[in-house]
Amino acid sequence: MTDRGWFQGLDGRDLDSAIGAVREGGAEDPRAWPALAVETGFAESQDDYYSFLHDVTQAAAKAAVRRREQATDQQLIHAIRAMDDLTETANELAERAAEWAGSQFGESDEGLEYVLEVAEREPETPLEAEIVDFAGTVRDIQSRRDRLQTFIQEHAPVVAPNLTMLANPLLAARLIALAGGLDSLAKKPSGTIQVLGAEDALFAHLEGHAPSPKHGIIFTHEYVRGTRPEQRGSAARALAGKLTIAARIDHYRGEGHSPLQAELDDRMEAIRAGGEDQ
Amino acid sequence: MSLPAGVERRQFGDESALATRGDPVYGEPTTDGWRQWDPHRSKLGAMLELGLETGLEGGDGVLYLGAASGTTVSHVADMAGPTYAVEFAPRPLRDLLSVVESRPNLFPLLADARQPATYAHVVEHGLDVLIQDVATTGQARVANGNAQFLAGDGTLVLAIKARSEDVTQDPDAVFEDSIATLESTYEILDTTHLEPFHDDHLAVIATPA
Numbered sequence: 001m002t003d004r005g006w007f008q009g010l011d012g013r014d015l016d017s018a019i020g021a022v023r024e025g026g027a028e029d030p031r032a033w034p035a036l037a038v039e040t041g042f043a044e045s046q047d048d049y050y051s052f053l054h055d056v057t058q059a060a061a062k063a064a065v066r067r068r069e070q071a072t073d074q075q076l077i078h079a080i081r082a083m084d085d086l087t088e089t090a091n092e093l094a095e096r097a098a099e100w101a102g103s104q105f106g107e108s109d110e111g112l113e114y115v116l117e118v119a120e121r122e123p124e125t126p127l128e129a130e131i132v133d134f135a136g137t138v139r140d141i142q143s144r145r146d147r148l149q150t151f152i153q154e155h156a157p158v159v160a161p162n163l164t165m166l167a168n169p170l171l172a173a174r175l176i177a178l179a180g181g182l183d184s185l186a187k188k189p190s191g192t193i194q195v196l197g198a199e200d201a202l203f204a205h206l207e208g209h210a211p212s213p214k215h216g217i218i219f220t221h222e223y224v225r226g227t228r229p230e231q232r233g234s235a236a237r238a239l240a241g242k243l244t245i246a247a248r249i250d251h252y253r254g255e256g257h258s259p260l261q262a263e264l265d266d267r268m269e270a271i272r273a274g275g276e277d278q
Numbered sequence: 279m280s281l282p283a284g285v286e287r288r289q290f291g292d293e294s295a296l297a298t299r300g301d302p303v304y305g306e307p308t309t310d311g312w313r314q315w316d317p318h319r320s321k322l323g324a325m326l327e328l329g330l331e332t333g334l335e336g337g338d339g340v341l342y343l344g345a346a347s348g349t350t351v352s353h354v355a356d357m358a359g360p361t362y363a364v365e366f367a368p369r370p371l372r373d374l375l376s377v378v379e380s381r382p383n384l385f386p387l388l389a390d391a392r393q394p395a396t397y398a399h400v401v402e403h404g405l406d407v408l409i410q411d412v413a414t415t416g417q418a419r420v421a422n423g424n425a426q427f428l429a430g431d432g433t434l435v436l437a438i439k440a441r442s443e444d445v446t447q448d449p450d451a452v453f454e455d456s457i458a459t460l461e462s463t464y465e466i467l468d469t470t471h472l473e474p475f476h477d478d479h480l481a482v483i484a485t486p487a
Contacts, residue, residue: 006399022387027399030427034360034402050360050383057385057400058378064388065368065375206446 005033006056007042013052019060072159073182079152080173086145093138101131112142162246165261166239167221174217175243186251193247194218194240218243223268231271238267281326283336284357288312296326298356301380304349313353317475320350321411321437324475330468332407332483333433334358339405341427343391343420344412347373354409355384362401366390366412391420394427404429413442418459425463425486433485434464440478453480460484 006021034046043049094115101118102108104127119135121128149170156169160182164172178196179185185193195202197217204210215224215236227235242264249260281287281296288297290307297312307314317327325332334340337359345351345363347370355361355377363378364387365371371388378384389397391412405427412420417438428434438456440449457466464484472479 004399022400025399026395026397028395030394030398030401030403032402032404033400053385053400054378054382057387058375061371061375061378061386061388065372203445208446 003027003029005031005036007033007037008040010042015056015059018052018056019063022056022060023064072155073176076152076155076159076173077177077181079148079155080170080177083145083148083152086141086148090138090141090145093134093141097131097135097138101135104128104131112138115139116142160247160250162249162260163243166242166246166264167218171217171220175247178217182247182251185247188244188247190237190241190244193244194236215240223264227268227272231274234271235268238271239264242267280331282332282334282338282357285315285326285353286312288314290314296323298353300352300356303352303377304347313356315353320353321472321476321479321481322350322354322409322435324472325435325437325470325481327475328470328472328481330470330481330483332435333467333485334407334409334435338407339402340407340409341401341405341424343408343410343424345374345386346370346411348377350409350411351384352377352381355381358407359383360402361385362387362397362405364389364391364397364401391424392416394424398426401427403427405432407433407435409435411437413439415443417442418456421460421484422463428486430486433467433483434460436460436482436484437472437476438480438482440480449478449480456480457482461487463487 004025004027006025007018010017010021034043034049037043037049038046043052090112094112097115097118098110101115115135115138118132119139121132123129123132152173153169156172157164160172160176163175167175175193175196176182176185179188195213195216198213198215201210201213205212214233218224218236218239221239223239224232224236242260246260285296285298287294288309290309296315296317298315299311300313302308302313306316315323317323322332336357340354340358340361342351342354342361342363345365348363351361351363351374361384363374363384365374366389368388371386374386378386385400387397387400391410392414403426406429408421408424408428410417410421410424414420417436421434421436425434438453440452443452443456457469460466460482463486465487466482466484468483470481472481
């Protein structure tokens with residue numbers, strides 16, 4: 001870190017080097033930069049300085065936003081959120097379609113399966129055509145959702161190989177989404193990761209009228225859900241511990257397989273056998 | 279109460295509301311080039327609505343910490359001079375960029391307000407007003423750390439969000455702690471709660487001690 005203004009040390013007004021100076025620079029103390037820029041001949045006037053500063057900061061911010069949003073963990077977050085939205089929408093529309101189709105065809109089936117079947121029918125009246133078409137929309141949304149799920153399953157191991165090894169791709173993506181990025185997930189303590197996704201329960205607990213949540217989204221992991229209720233707390237704690245280490249390895253080291261899976265398997269075996277601390 | 283030059287009460291349909299002159303940014307009502315400033319969406323707007331003497335004057339040099347997507351900072355830039363807008367999160371910054379487009383006096387910075395050294399090479403010393411609305415713990419410490427950008431007679435306009443400090447503590451206790459921290463660096467001129475516009479928020483007006 002220097003004590004120079006962003007424009008000091010620049011050779012002329014090349015926008016790219018100016019963007020670099022804004023992004024990479026720093027100073028212990030601020031100074032009256034506009035006056036200094038005029039004094040040193042970088043700018044003709046303060047207005048001239050501000051006008052260039054506007055262009056530079058705008059371009060630097062644009063570049064920074066683009067860079068951050070293209071980071072693959074951010075793309076993974078968009079994908080998992082889009083998939084969750086599609087799931088929710090598909091379920092909602094399927095319910096509506098099943099009710100509508102049921103009234104017309106005199107059937108009382110429910111659920112997606114029925115709607116997918118209706119979507120394949122040959123309509124005989126304009127009304128039936130509407131219904132079959134609507135069911136087809138549900139089918140399309142559902143298949144869009146399945147394609148996104150495939151995308152996530154392929155992408156999560158690239159973004160976070162160790163985390164995806166311990167969790168499944170969807171859980172890994174959800175943890176990253178809840179934390180806001182792999183970067184912030186890697187900085188969270190294990191106790192926080194254990195209850196990510198259970199914020200409502202956690203705040204209720206902190207306000208003093210509920211027990212502390214034992215698990216958040218990691219409940220969907222077989223090692224938590226498949227463990228006896230009285231040992232789920234231990235299981236959640238052990239799993240969160242390993243997930244935390246995995247996220248840190250993924251973020252700071254980038255790749256490489258670790259003995260985490262074997263360690264987790266051993267620990268789970270011990271917990272499920274009834275032992276607490278070994 | 280006196281509004282800063284560049285901020286006026288204007289008639290929008292049946293209601294009279296605060297407004298500044300500039301390009302609309304978030305679908306707010308406009309009339310004759312004036313855009314309505316909604317105190318429910320802006321803590322600074324609420325302070326002005328509540329008649330607080332913010333020290334903000336037309337043409338002032340401003341550092342705005344926690345610019346988010348630019349709802350408030352757009353109004354500030356409409357009436358102020360050079361305005362530096364610091365925001366930490368890339369997503370809201372993307373929205374802020376469209377506000378910046380039509381405001382040549384607005385300078386966006388992707389930076390962490392807790393680390394002023396990472397933008398002190400861009401933001402100038404001697405500014406008239408430091409406006410802070412960041413949802414992080416240690417809001418008072420952030421204000422202290424950024425006092426270096428203010429002129430000796432400059433003003434801090436701070437909105438403290440109690441829930442960002444400690445959700446379990448009584449808001450008034452949080453505010454008391456924050457004020458005590460601020461007093462190491464600032465002389466407090468005025469404080470007021472931002473109800474009914476924003477719950478559990480305290481506005482603090484101060485000047486470097």
